[in-house]
Structure formats: structure tokens, C-alpha cells
Amino acid sequence: MRITFITILTLLFSSALKADEGMWLPFLLSDNQIENMQQKGLHIPFESVYSHSQPSLKDAVVSLDDGACTGEFISSKGLLLTNHHCGYNEIQQHSSLEHNYLEDGFWAKSLSEELPNPGKTATLLIEAHDVSTRIGKAVDTLNGSERQLAVDSLIEVIEQEAYERTKLKARVKSFFYGNTYILFLTQTYKDVRLVGTPPSSIGKFGGDTDNWMWPRHTGDFSFFRVYCAPDGSPAEYSPNNIPFTPRKHFQISTQGYQKGDFTMTLGYPGHTQRYLSSFGVKEIKEVVNPVVAEVRGIKQAIWDKAMQRSEATNIKYAAKYSSSSNYWKYAIGQNKAMEKLGVIAQRKDKEASFKNWIGQDSLLEDKYGKLLPVIEASYMLGKKLTHAKTVTEETMLQGTELVGFALEISTLFMELQEHREKPTFKQHKAEVLSTIHSLYKDYDAHLDQQVFEVMLKYYLNNIPESLRPNAESLLGKKYMDDPSGYTSELFKTTAFTNPQKVLALFKTNDEETLFGDPAIAFSYQVLSHVYQIIEVHEKLLIQFKDSQRLLLQGYMSQGHQQSFYPDANSTLRLSYGFVGDYEPKDGVKYKYLTTLKGIIEKENKELTDFNVPIQLKRLYQNKDFGDYQLPNGQMPVCFLTNNDITGGNSGSPVINGKGELIGLAFDGNWEAMTSDLAFETDLQKCICVDIRYVLLVVDKMAQAHNLIEEMDFVEP
Incomplete structure (x- = not known):
């Protein structure tokens, strides 16, 4: 039997799918799966999440450095939030013995102080189109190198046609080992400037010791800004460039979350091999x-x-x-x-x-x-x-x-x-x-x-x-x-x-x-x-x-009620899941949330990875948490979900059911390190930094009120 793309989609979205597994191509989600997401806690129309014709959340998400990380717009002036480790190269490049931004942090108080970064890019997905039928018909009877040559030639034609029609960068990517082909139209901005970063004692707190571990207390975030030519088009760095105005940016919620709350990520996971033999x-x-x-x-x-x-x-x-x-x-x-x-x-x-x-x-x-x-x-x-x-x-x-x-x-x-x-x-x-x-x-x-x-x-x-x-x-x-x-x-x-x-x-x-x-x-x-x-x-x-x-065709036609989503390949993906606790082994259970109290408890002046900035300790001692604290007076730092992510998702927005930003993903967990090869339903976790901790550091510690003022907050 010949496997068609429709057959793949039918299997792709079977009713037996688990909501927390899958790095989904959002433009291929079926009505049934969208309905499933809404039943689990998505409270906004899916067109608000992904659309070609109108502004949607996908327009607020960028691929950084050709898929190395993800970032999200959080203001109408091109302010971009991502992980500290995603900006680490740039922070290091700007550091010296005189200005050690790695150790001291950096905060631009105005646009003129923001630091350019040659080579850093931010890419937006504009459109995506299935071209599987066109390619499939042309190569259906071919195999081996003959097939690959034909596919490569046709892809070149499709990309050139798309570029001539749109003047956008056009790239066809293969999915399911060559069973499916999607055309992506993107726009890349090359003037991306460093706006702010906490010191490494916050951005890398825990270092290699805590890497891939939970409980986690790392403020893994940094800020950049995307600039463009005065007419809004992408441009190389120039002092005449202006802040980019995205079609959509995230609203920020400081209302938090509870165990069991729906969460969603949008990002650019790099590489998985879940169908490997x-x-x-x-x-x-x-x-x-x-x-x-x-x-x-x-x-x-x-x-x-x-x-x-x-x-x-x-x-x-x-x-x-x-x-x-x-x-x-x-x-x-x-x-x-x-x-x-x-x-x-x-x-x-x-x-x-x-x-x-x-x-x-x-x-x-x-x-x-x-x-x-x-x-x-x-x-x-x-x-x-x-x-x-x-x-x-x-x-x-x-x-x-x-x-x-x-x-x-x-x-x-x-x-x-x-x-x-x-x-x-x-x-x-x-x-x-x-x-x-x-x-x-x-x-x-x-x-x-x-x-x-x-x-x-x-x-x-x-x-x-x-x-x-x-x-x-x-x-x-x-x-x-x-x-x-x-x-x-x-x-x-x-x-x-x-x-x-x-x-x-x-x-x-x-x-x-x-x-x-x-x-x-x-x-x-x-x-x-x-x-x-x-x-x-x-x-x-x-x-x-x-x-x-x-073989993948055979697995699909075998009819098992299991999820068939394409391996990650640095294209925009959606995952959804829930906030939840973590039981890595018998007799051990971790709560889904960590607080500033845990940072103070972990402090070790003999170990660089566990030094705590004096300003942060003062905030803790004075309980000066402003509107960012929990009802019990504690200050949230990191939290856990079971969203399906991998490398490249670093910096991805973690979104609640209303489409509001509540945090950003930055790591996975040690017990599920096989995640690129197999999803572990009971073990796999996404480690996120709470947006309220980000705001505390920006507002109370860095005194970067200029950034707070341009962000868009959800009214309580």
C-alpha cells in the first residue's frame, strides 16, 4: 500500500496521543487535536497561536543563530527575551578585565548603550506550505542516488520559484526521512544587540553541577533587541537602524500557575532521532x-x-x-x-x-x-x-x-x-x-x-x-x-x-x-x-x-495507535503539557517549584558556581519582592512542566492557556537524557525560569526600569 500524506496525518493525530508528547508542526495540527488542546486548557482560538493571514504568537517567536536557540518578543520595540546561555557568547565577547559582564552583568539604560553583535541573527517564520505531493509525484518510482538527485533538483526549483514570488528566503525541508516535504518562507534580521544580562552568579547559578538537574535555581535569561532599516526591512548593523516592530509580541502574566495548569511552548528544537532503529x-x-x-x-x-x-x-x-x-x-x-x-x-x-x-x-x-x-x-x-x-x-x-x-x-x-x-x-x-x-x-x-x-x-x-x-x-x-x-x-x-x-x-x-x-x-x-x-x-x-x-512508512501503515510527529530539525514546533511534580526514582518526589530560599540554602562561597550576589541576598533578607512574590511571601525562581523540548528550544516561551508568557524553557532533566531518542512519559521534564524571577532581577536588582516600562503586562 502506498502511504500518502493524508494517511500520515490520519495516524499523526490519532485519539490515543498523549498530550505531553510531541514536537508538533503547528500548521499541520488537525481540528481534533486543537479541540483536544482546548479541552486540556487552551483558552484562545488556535488562530491566535498560529496563522499565516493574521498576527499570531508564532510572529513573536524567533530562531536565534539559525536554530541554536529560541527567543521571543516582549515589547513592540523589538525587545527579545532568551536564555543567558543563548547570549553567553555575546556576553563573553563584550567582556574584558575592565568590563567583565560575565561576572558583573550588563544593563543598557538607553538604546544608545545597547551593544551590537556581528553575526548574531534572529529569523522569523512568515509562511509554511506542504509541497509533498509535488515532490512525491516526481520521484515516486525512483530510489537511491537517482531519487536524491531528482529531489534536490526539484527542491531547488521550488525554492527559486518561492523566492521570486515573495522575495523571502525559501527553504524546503524533509520530514519523516523523506516522506514529507515542507516549504518555509523566512526573514532574517542581522542587527541584534545585547540589551541586558544578569551576572553569571544568577544566569549560570549552579554551573555544571546543576546542569540537567532538578531542583534548579538558575536565572537563565538575557535580553537582546532586534533592529531593522528605517523602512522595516532586515539590514546589517548601522547606527541609523531602528528597533524592529514585530507583528506580535507576548503579554506577560505575573499571576503564576498551579500544579496541573496547561502550558505550551513555541520554539525551534534542533535535532531528534526518535525513529532511529x-x-x-x-x-x-x-x-x-x-x-x-x-x-x-x-x-x-x-x-x-x-x-x-x-x-x-x-x-x-x-x-x-x-x-x-x-x-x-x-x-x-x-x-x-x-x-x-x-x-x-x-x-x-x-x-x-x-x-x-x-x-x-x-x-x-x-x-x-x-x-x-x-x-x-x-x-x-x-x-x-x-x-x-x-x-x-x-x-x-x-x-x-x-x-x-x-x-x-x-x-x-x-x-x-x-x-x-x-x-x-x-x-x-x-x-x-x-x-x-x-x-x-x-x-x-x-x-x-x-x-x-x-x-x-x-x-x-x-x-x-x-x-x-x-x-x-x-x-x-x-x-x-x-x-x-x-x-x-x-x-x-x-x-x-x-x-x-x-x-x-x-x-x-x-x-x-x-x-x-x-x-x-x-x-x-x-x-x-x-x-x-x-x-x-x-x-x-x-x-x-x-x-x-x-521503514517509517511501514511503521505508519502498521496502524499502531501511537504518535507520529516528525523529528525536530530546527523548524517551528509546538508542544503542550502541564505544570507538575517530578518523581525521578523510588521514594523521591520533587515539587514543581523552587524559590529564592533555595538559592540562599545552596550558597557556597568556596564554589564559584554557588556564589550569590550581595544585592540578591539583600532582596531576600528584606523580602523586597514587590508584586512578583507568591501569596505565601516566597519568591518563585524555576518551575517544571512536561512539555516536549530539546536543544534549540532553549529560550522558548512557556505560555499559559490564555497565550500569556509565564516563563522560558532552558533545560531538561538528567533521568530523561534519552529524550532526543525516545520520550519518557513518566520522567521527561522541561525546566523553566519563572518570568517573575526575571522581572525581580530586572526591576529590583538591576534597576532597569526602562525595560520594565516597555513590556506589556496582563492586568490582574
């Missing part, structure tokens, strides 16, 4: 995650020692360390959760059920019978390639900064040559030089040399020569058995550890010297072998991709 899950557990955890742990230990010794180094590497350690802890936690929750066994049970089902019908057996064996063989054949690729990425391409510099700067140099005869050459050159300055602003060559040596040894010792450059080719005959000696010589002779030398090469247009640099030779050899691995892997995956697509 047992073989794919096993590869993540046994091949990918152990490398990520081990390599990042080694690198972070080196960084940490240097950061402890020097405040300047601590500022330079704060954002890098935070980014690395988040995924490091995630890899560790995901493996532990997979083991505890038996995720691989669950997938095997599902696959066994599927085999039994198709075994009852010869037509189904003919269509689906070979899929799981092909998928299993693909993983078996590709295991060594996946391991080599992961080790290379973690040690060379992401582990040491020198390789990244060599690859990025050489690319910038080549791009600049292409612009040499164009009228925009001077502007492009200025942008390139600015990028180089920003690369080296937070670079410590001595520290990177320590990291490089350890990463190089790991790379050589953990990848067979058949899947990497041989030692003599990579290090030279003199140092082929001496990685430490090679590292020392490389860092002495390369220009890429010194921004002045690199800039001199650009100014003199010395292509021969730049591409003759030993760091370039080393990096290009590593990159070349990565490309070879990817090319071989792609050939192995030709049959795999067809099998995965057809």
Missing part, C-alpha cells in the same frame, strides 16, 4: 558518545587548569568551556539513561513487532521484509567510519583551535580573492579582517598548544592509518614518532597563532606564504581524509536512506 541507537551509545565524553573531558581539564590560574584566560575561554561541557555532560547522561531505561531493548521490541506484522501478508513482506537487514548491515559496515569521523571531529576539527583557524582563514582568503575585482571588495575585506580580529580576541596560543599535543596523540592512537593520514605524511619524517616535538615545531613556525602575522598576509596578498604555512598543510590533510570518510560513508548509505524512509 535499534542499530542506530546502539551506534550512538557504543561509538559516538564515548568518544565525545572522553575527548571533551580531556580538553576541558586542560582548559580548566588554565582558567583557574588566570582571570584573563577565564574570560577568554568561558563561552568555549561552557559550550563544550554542555554536550560532554549530555553524552555521559544520555548513555546512562539509555542503559537504565532500556532504550535499545524498546527499539528491538518495536522491530520484532513490525517483523511479525509484515510476516502475516506476503505483499507487506515483499515491500518491507528486507529493510531492517539492510539497515543493520549499513551500521555494521559503517561502524569504523563513524568512529574515525567522530574522533577526527572531536580532536582535530573541534578540539584544537589552530586547525579551525587555518581552515577558516584560508577560506576567507580565497573568498576575498573572488571579490577582488568587484565594487564591494573594500567592504568585504573590512568584514574579513574584522572576523579575523574576533577569532583571535579570545585565543591563547600557549594553551592551544597544550590541547593540540594531547588531541594529536589521541587522533593518531585511536584511528587506524587506513582512515587517516599516515604519521610520516602528516608529521614529516623527522617527527613521525614524536608528536610532542612536531607540536612544538608547528607552533613555533606557523603564522596562524599570531593575528598580526595573519593580517599581514592578507594586507600583502601573500597567497604563496599563506598556503605554504605548515598549519595549512596539516589541516588540509586531516580535512581531506574526513571528506574521504564521508564520501565512502555516503555510498554505503544510499540503500540505507531508502530503507529508513520505507
